[in-house]
Amino acid sequence: MALPSTDTSRHDNTLAVIRTLRDRGPAARVDLGTLNGISSATVTSISAELLQQGLITERPPEAPRPNGRGRPKTLIELAPNAACVVCVKLSINEIQLVVGDFAGQVRHSEHHTVSTLTLNADDLEALLEDKISALCTRQLTGFQRLAGICLAVQGVVSSQSGTIIWSPALSFRNAPISARLAKRFHCSVLLENDANCIASLLAAQPAYADCPNLVVIMLGYGIGMSVLISGVPFLGANGSAAEFGHSKYQPDGALCACGRRGCIEAYASDYALYRAAADPLELPVGDSAHPSEQQMQALTQLALHGNPVAKRIYAEAGRALGVGIANVLALFNPDLVLITGSGVRGFDAMQTAMHGAIDNALVAELRGTTRIESCAWDRDMTCMGGIAIALNATDSQTLLDSQTAREA
Amino acid sequence: MALPSTDTSRHDNTLAVIRTLRDRGPAARVDLGTLNGISSATVTSISAELLQQGLITERPPEAPRPNGRGRPKTLIELAPNAACVVCVKLSINEIQLVVGDFAGQVRHSEHHTVSTLTLNADDLEALLEDKISALCTRQLTGFQRLAGICLAVQGVVSSQSGTIIWSPALSFRNAPISARLAKRFHCSVLLENDANCIASLLAAQPAYADCPNLVVIMLGYGIGMSVLISGVPFLGANGSAAEFGHSKYQPDGALCACGRRGCIEAYASDYALYRAAADPLELPVGDSAHPSEQQMQALTQLALHGNPVAKRIYAEAGRALGVGIANVLALFNPDLVLITGSGVRGFDAMQTAMHGAIDNALVAELRGTTRIESCAWDRDMTCMGGIAIALNATDSQTLLDSQTAREA
DNA sequence: CCTATTTACTTTAGGTACTAAAATAAATAA
DNA sequence: TTATTTATTTTAGTACCTAAAGTAAATAGG
Known part of the structure; x- marks a missing residue:
């Protein structure tokens, strides 16, 4: 009844x-x-x-059990094969696809070099369909079902509507992508900011279990951020919260890739550091808007080994980062700020100036007890986080599906 | 079993x-x-x-029912008298006490002038005990129980630990106050930031029902903020989140009451505006660190009626506010930013510069669709919010008490 | 006035899900 | 071999909820 x-x-x-x-x-x-x-x-x-x-x-x-008494x-x-999820990471000129099983383990990973900036929205969709289809044929046999796909994208995305609002990897904007892939692959498609994926992964680690309010800052070509509040990623009204890179250091300061001036990113991102150093240090220009990892490592070494110009540039980046973090401390007061991303390679050269700027900006009562730490970077972290997010988001549906399958 | x-x-x-x-x-x-x-x-x-x-x-x-058919x-x-709560608002040189009944209605309100800055922690506690005791004797007869007390304090407070960390109304710091009052009055004592009280009140209004992510900025002697995420006030790791007033406009800029430089508050608060205007406009100095409402209204009128010096000062305040709000938009991306507090009197003189600064700071994708509005200020709003918070927080206990009372 | 209709509230019957305690299972210690 | 310990399962009982049936209290219309 x-x-x-x-x-x-x-x-x-x-x-x-x-x-x-x-x-x-x-x-x-x-x-x-x-x-x-x-x-x-x-x-x-x-x-x-x-x-x-x-x-x-x-x-x-197990045969040799070293336990004590009792049953x-x-x-x-x-059951690892009960379901799988796919995480697709979209970054500048590269696409990574990773398959995770129901138990959360990575089962396959592949990278593709693609000139992402020349794609239009339809190209991107066709490309993703293509790569994921191939993956399904080759890698997803043996799994009961494909539970979901997570798209991890650098930039501003709306998770709710599944729309890429603005990404440095793409030359077009406002692309609704989730719905089309969901229709094609008959599973839920999540769109996430790459920093949110990292933050979800880090938050699950025992080392950070005592930090339910966690801010993760990703340094790299651009600067991203994710805020976890009580362990849950904070998304704003339309999913574009936590754009730390475009919060302000100096009104009317250096030019940012977003087109405005004075953003933190315009001082502390890879392109900003390289831009500031290229002229005085007579570095190879090439595509200076997209410096390579080798170029950035060379620049970082200059700063760490005492080149005064490089040192000054990294110190200014540290100050910008420090002022930005001071604002984050004042506004969010988290337990921990973790700095990661490929740009952590230069963190040691920024650190002193950064801490100086924070202490200069905030009195002790506002500074609080927030720990500020850096964290080694691994390019697979994003997809591992995406897999964890996708599994969590689809458990409920997987449960439902396997119930109805059993009843039928 | x-x-x-x-x-x-x-x-x-x-x-x-x-x-x-x-x-x-x-x-x-x-x-x-x-x-x-x-x-x-x-x-x-x-x-x-x-x-x-x-x-x-x-x-x-009711006798004349204009309903349709049916039972x-x-x-x-x-039952209004089933319980009551008291909200005590502590601000510079003033204490307000308000009694609310179980139905949420204000039943009594009183103001006391007290030179709060000369008190030490014990004085404050004795004073509050005294005022609340008197209230109990005179106003709380007829109520079944005193369910709770809400202390609404300007400044940085730790709700979790019940400690006033730092308030412009007090000359001491880190005062654990909740526990002592709770012991004295045998009820739960909540410590809240005043902006959080206002935000909770506003969020409950039907006009803002479609804005679960709401930022409330309080302009006044200082500048406070509260962030509601999905309708719930956001507190950081130790309750001192949302210190908008001390986020940065200009690193190494104007001196702030907190002792550091370049805070938004050092440009757009009452004391900052009056400080900037006093010299060039030859205003009466008196206690210029605490300008009176009359003095601030006079200054506002000058700006609104075209005095070029006053206009410039308010425009600069608007720019500071705009840059601060731009950071809030980038980091929180709320549905709505509401500006209120006694300082809204000067909002019209700041508004143009503020919007200009926001548009200058953020591209459309980051600016998003957040509405930015001002809201008329009423000095009773804080306590009304505090009463709502206290009732919500104590309902569970009230329920439990009345169950055991009925069983006995 | 009486009856049908409508709507609100209450009672009844049935179902899900949980827990504590008892029963059972499977090991070790002596 | 027996007592003890610990894990899991079964049993019995409780709290809660809902749908449906029943009751209450009004209006509409002859």
């Missing part, structure tokens, strides 16, 4: 079990209960359903 | 009913069900309990 679809507790508890297994690996029912604040009787009931649906498996007991724990774990 | 204290649905639904009644006034059971997505059978059950506990009453049917609705409403 009753159809209490409003009662979400079973659903919530089931998702909690799945996420715990993904985050912490195989676990016993009793531990899953403790970790999620539910009784082990309930975990028994939930895991029986998930076993039926093929979303988890029971791990056979040994029966570990359950996610 | 079961004691499912983890099952919160009844509790949640009961709170939802109470809040709906407070926000929208008397309502019928059937409407409460529709509004909260629960069946009217459940509302019948919940309201029966609340009637028992004396938290709501049934309103007698008339039986309206239920909150």
Whole structure:
């Protein structure tokens, strides 16, 4: 007589079990209960359903168990092939595709060099369809379903509407991309800012577990930021929040790639550093708007080894970064600011000036106790974060699908 | 056999009913069900309990009902005297105390002139105890219980720890105040930033119902801000988020009351405007660090009526405000920025320069669709917001108390 | 005035989901 | 071999919710 679809507790508890297994690996029912604040009787009931649906498996007991007394724990774990997700990272002149399984492990990764700036919106869509289709044929056999695709894009995106508003990798704007891919691949397509992917990944690491309010700043060709509030990425009214790179250091200051003046990015990004150094240091110009990694490393070495011009340029970048971070501290007061991205290569050359600028800008009461740290950069981090986001976002649907599949 | 204290649905639904009644006034059971997505059978059950506990009453049917056919609705409403809360607003040289009833109505308000800057932490506590005690004796008879006290304080406060970290109204710092008052009055004591109180009040207004991400900027002696994310006030790691007034306009610019240079507040607050104008306009100096409302109104009139010096000062303030708001747009991307506080008196003189600075700072993609509006200021708004916050925060405890009282 | 209709509220019956406690399972310690 | 320990499953019972049926209280229209 009753159809209490409003009662979400079973659903919530089931998702909690799945996420715990993904985050912490195989676990016993009793531990899953403790970790999620539910009784082990309930975990028994939930895991029986998930076993039926093929979303988890029971791990056979290991031969040499070094445990103590008592009945040994029966570990359950996610069935890796129950579903997979694809993360596509779109950056300047490069596309990376990564496949992750239901347990969150990376199963395949590939890079493609593409001159992204010459594409139009239809080209991009055709290209993505093409690459993802090929991936489906070659890599996704053996998976029960493709649960979702995450597009990680540098720049301003609207996650809600699935529209790339403005990306430095693309010469067109306001491209609704998610809907078309969702239709083509019959799965949910998430559009995320690349910094949000990184932040989600970092926030899940035990080292940062005590920092629910976390700001991640990505230095690189441009400057991105992601803000996690209570562990949840903060998106503004239309998804273009946290544009740290375009907050202001000097009104009417240096010219930024966005076309305005005085943005932090116009001082501390790769192109800004190289632009400032090219003339006085007589560096090779080439495409100075897009300096290569080698060029940037050479410049960084100059600054770190005492070249006065390079030192001055990095110090000014540090000051800009410091003023920007001071504003972030005043406005967000996070537990931790993490600085990463390929541009961390130059962090040591900026650090002193940055801390000086922060201390100069804020009194102790406003400065607070926020830690400011840098974090080594790995170009696969974005996609790993994207996979985690995609799995989390699609668990509910995967659950539903496997329920109806079992009933039929 | 079961004691499912983890099952919160009844509790949640009961709170939802109470809040709906407070926000929208008397309502019928059937409407409460529709509004909260629960069946009217459940509302019948919940309201029966609340009637028992004396938290709501049934309103007698009105004689001339202009309704249509069918059994008339039986309206239920909150029993105003079931509980009360007190909001104490602490600002420079003034303390305001307001009593609100369980239905959210203001029942009493009083102002006291106190030279707050000469108090030490113990003086303040004694003073507050004294004023609240007197209020209890005179105004709180007839109420079932004092559910809570909200302290609305200008400056940086830690809500979590109940500590006033730094307030322009006080000459001491880091004062834990909530715990001591809670002990004295046997009720929960909330410490809130004054801007958060205003923001909570405004967010509840139907005019702003479509703006879940709302930034409220308070202009006045200082400059405060509150950020509501999905309708919830955003507090940082230690509660001192949203210090808009001390975000930067010009590194190494004008001196701010905080001791540092270049803060927005050092350009656009009352003291900054008066300081900039006093010398060239030969204004009466007196205590120019705390200009009076009359002095500020006179200065504003000069700017609005074309005095070139005053116009220039207000334009510069507008630019500072504009750059600060541009940073807020880039970092938070809210639906709406509302500017209020006593300083809105000068908003017309700043507005043009402010919009110019925003447009100059951000390209359209980053500027987004955020509305920027001003909002008339009323000095009672803070306490009304504080009362709403206190009631919301204490409903759960009030419910619990009245349950145990009924059982005993 | 009486009856049909309409709408609001209450009661009943049935279902989901949880928990505590008891029962069972599977190991080690002695 | 037995006692003990720990994990999992089963059982019994509770809280909550909803749909449907029942009851209440009004109006509309003959």
